[in-house]
Structure formats: structure tokens, C-alpha cells
Amino acid sequence: MKVKVAESRExxxxxxxxxxxxxxxILPDVELVYEKAGxxxxxxxxxxxxxxxxxxxxxxxxxPGYWSGxxxxxxxxxxxxxxxxxxxxxxxxxxxxxxLSINPKTGKPYQTDFPFVTVRxxxxxxxxxxxxxxVAHMRAVLGGSLGGMQVLEWGVLYPDFMDMLLPLAVTxxxxxxxxxxxxxxxxxxxxxxxxxxxxxxxxxxxxHGLSLARMVGMITYRSGDLFNERFGREQRGPVxxxxxxIAYEIESYLDxxxxxxxxxxxxxxxxxxxxxxxxxxxxxxxNGIEEAxxxxxxxVYAIGYEGDLLFPTKDLESFIDSLQKSGHPADFHxxxxxxxxxxxxxxxxxxxxxxxxxxxx
Numbered sequence: 001m002k003v004k005v006a007e008s009r010e011x012x013x014x015x016x017x018x019x020x021x022x023x024x025x026i027l028p029d030v031e032l033v034y035e036k037a038g039x040x041x042x043x044x045x046x047x048x049x050x051x052x053x054x055x056x057x058x059x060x061x062x063x064p065g066y067w068s069g070x071x072x073x074x075x076x077x078x079x080x081x082x083x084x085x086x087x088x089x090x091x092x093x094x095x096x097x098x099x100l101s102i103n104p105k106t107g108k109p110y111q112t113d114f115p116f117v118t119v120r121x122x123x124x125x126x127x128x129x130x131x132x133x134x135v136a137h138m139r140a141v142l143g144g145s146l147g148g149m150q151v152l153e154w155g156v157l158y159p160d161f162m163d164m165l166l167p168l169a170v171t172x173x174x175x176x177x178x179x180x181x182x183x184x185x186x187x188x189x190x191x192x193x194x195x196x197x198x199x200x201x202x203x204x205x206x207x208h209g210l211s212l213a214r215m216v217g218m219i220t221y222r223s224g225d226l227f228n229e230r231f232g233r234e235q236r237g238p239v240x241x242x243x244x245x246i247a248y249e250i251e252s253y254l255d256x257x258x259x260x261x262x263x264x265x266x267x268x269x270x271x272x273x274x275x276x277x278x279x280x281x282x283x284x285x286x287n288g289i290e291e292a293x294x295x296x297x298x299x300v301y302a303i304g305y306e307g308d309l310l311f312p313t314k315d316l317e318s319f320i321d322s323l324q325k326s327g328h329p330a331d332f333h334x335x336x337x338x339x340x341x342x343x344x345x346x347x348x349x350x351x352x353x354x355x356x357x358x359x360x361x
Contacts, residue, residue, distance in 0.1 A: 008079060009037040009058055013095060016128040025115040028104055032129045033095030037071070038083035044135050045077060045359075046126070046162075047086040048143030048150035050345075051217075051273055052265055054094040057086045069348050076352030077359070082139060089146070090125045091117045091272040099198070099268035111268055112198030118279045119149045123157055126150075137161060140359060144168035144344035145311070146273065149280045156282060159297040166355060168303045169344040171315040172289050173281035178310040181220050182274045185213035189267050198268050210267040211258030218257050223307035223340040293322060299329035301358045303351055305343030306336050 012034055019030045037058040047057045047067065058072070058079070059065030071077040071084055088096040091114070099114040106113075130138075141154045141162050148170025155165045192209025194200050219227075227250060234249040246252050283289035302320050304313030313334050323330035335351045337343040343351075 008039070008073075009035065009060065011035050011055070014129050014132055016125060016132060019090075019121070019125055019128065021115060021121050021124075022118050023115060027090075027097065027115060027117075030090070030097045030125060030128075031095070031101075032090070032097070032125055033088040034129065034133075035065070035086045036083065038079040038081075040083065042081060042083040043139035044137075045082050045084050045139050046130070046141045046154070047071070047084050048126075048141065048147035048154075049086060049089065050143070050145035050147050051277070052214075052261060052270070053147070054092070055086045055088040055096075056094075057084060066345065070352055070355075076348060076356040077142070078356070082359070085130070085133075085135070087126050087129060089150075089273070090122045091269060091276060093266035093269035096125075098266070099272060100266050111200075114268070114272060116275055117272060118276055119146070119153050120157065122276070123150055123153045127158060127161075138163070140164045140166050142166040142168075142355070145170060145341065146277055148311075149174075149277065152282055155296040155298055155300065156286070156292055159295055162298050164358060164361075165296070165298050165300045166302075166358065167300065167316075169305050169308055169311050169341055170302075171311045172292075172319045173283065174277055174279075175310070175312070175315070178220075179278050181216060181310070182278055185216045185274060186271060188212035188216065189271060192267075195267060198271075200267075205262065206267045207259070207262045210262050210265070210270060211255075213267075213270060214258040214261040215254045218254055220309050221340060221342045223309075223338050225307070226338040226340065229338065289319070290322065293319075293326065293328070296323070296328065301330070301354075302332045303344070303354060304332065304334050305340060306334060307338065307340040308343070310341050 013031050016030050019027045021027055033055050035055045053066050056065040057067040059068050073079045088094040091098045093100050099110050101110055103110045141151045143151045148167040151165050151167040189195055189209035192206035194204050195206035195209055231250040236249055236252055237247050239247040282292045286292040302316050304316040317332045320330045320332035333354055335343055339346050
């Protein structure tokens, strides 16, 4: 099914058939939802989304996509020059096959019967979809965070398929520090009685647990300096009345962000995608990262963001340095920002030109 919502944009669902996963499981009847924007015959840029993102990078006038300030006509990723493609990841909850999908063996939603997937599985699925769509080569693969993990895996798994790799706010493996926060987020969901081992109805979702998990994430996505500057200990009510009071603006902000996510995201999908991120290690099963990078052929142009707690810029810079020492074309740029990890979603005026310049090479 294709739904054209603008002259240069369409969304649709593509069936890619059965998908062999890294685990050895065969996932049947897999579907991926996609967004396509830009001129039909223009060079293709694949955009890979982050944890709670979706295929809607561009969106439309009524519902702008998460990167609509970056990817647009005459933008840093210019939709007059390039065609962008973006898929909702395998395991997601925006239409692609995931825990909310119907298990053909039972006729009921998979929920926690859904098999574990990895970042590599996501890329395998995207490659099958691109083959069906008739895309034989891409100008670039671009993405941040979980999207950046996919970018790096694309470079190893399908090294001849793109002209360049553009990973943002990512490292070649997920750190123990980041895994620790993912574990706390998981525990928040598990301890919500409504989670019920993943067997909940859409009328009684584990809202409290997912909301708390999101709050845990929010305090890692941005820097302490930004939080302190934005909220400045501002109070919205008296302190010391009850233990459950929301007395400070920062508390109100986190409460709002947590509840907001529960309106658009599935708790089981959140768990599966966190686990996929935990498995991210470019060197896993490849005799280490140094060996893995020898399989990359496309130039790697990476951007890191000051104060990124989850994906430290020093680790990304070290990865690029290893590529350069091996003679591989690569470079790294650090963006000065108070937004920390979320820098790849904002302040496009600070770094969008870096992407634009590379795409014009």
C-alpha cells in the first residue's frame, strides 16, 4: 500500500517475506513501513532513526518529521537534489513487524513471543526492502544513536552499496555505562504490574513503567548544564507537603515527557529495541573492531556532540582515528553544544552544513 501525502513524499508498507535472524530464528511475513521523499530518480540517502523515532524523518506540513528542519527542499539534506528513504525499524511499533504485529502461528499479537532482534537484523531487513524497491546503490547512509549503529553495520555488511557513511552521536559499541541505564529502564517497565510479563492489552498498558523508563533516558540525552540553565531550580509549588508532589519545573518536565511517550510508543517495542542496542558491537563475531573496520569500503564522516553521556565523542573520534591510520578515508567533527546526545536532533545550523558539504563531494 502506498499513500501519497505530498508531491515529493509518499509512505507505504513493503512485504519482504521471511527473514532469517542472527539468532537462527526465521521471522515470517515481515513488513517494513517506509517514507520516501524527493525526486524519484535522484541519488538515494537512507536515513536510519533513533530509539523512539520512526520512518517519518520528513513528515508533512501538518505533522513535521523529526528531521524536517534538516531534510527538506533547499535544506542541508536537499530534497531537490536527493531522494531520502527511511524505514521504521524491525521490532518497532510504527507499522513495521514487531511485538504489536500478529503472530501468524497464534493469530494474536506477538508481544514477548517476538524473537530478539539485533541491529544487524534491522539492516538485513532494510536491505531486502531496498532490493524490492529497486534501489541498487545509495549516495549515503545517515543516522544518529540507534540510527548511527545501523549506519556502521551497513558499512560492514554491505560495503559496496553506498558512496559514504554518515554516523552521528554513536560509537562502535555500546558502553557499559549506557547498558546500565538501559537496564534501569527495563526494570522500570518490568516492575509495572500492568506489564504482566509483556501480556498486556492496549486498554491497560504499563504506562507508569514506560513513563519512568523514558525519564531515565531523558536525563542521559542532554547535559546537566542545559538542565540547570533551562530550569534553574524554578518551583511550581510548595516543597515538603507530600513525597509525591511535583514541586520543581524539572520534575514537571520529566513527568510530561514520560507520559507523552506512552501515547505513541509500545512498552514491549521499547524493551526489544533497548536489547538490540545492548548487542551493538561492530567487532562482535568479527575478531574485534580492528578487524571489522577492514571490511568497510565507503568513506566514514562522523559527527559527535559535546557532553554526550551515552556515546562519548572521544570514543567516536578514536574509532575514526583507527580508520585513518589504516589508510581509510574518514574524518570526525565535534559539535559544541549543551544538548549532549540530543545534539543530533537540534541546532542544525551548527552542523547541518557538515553533512551538506560531504554529500556534495
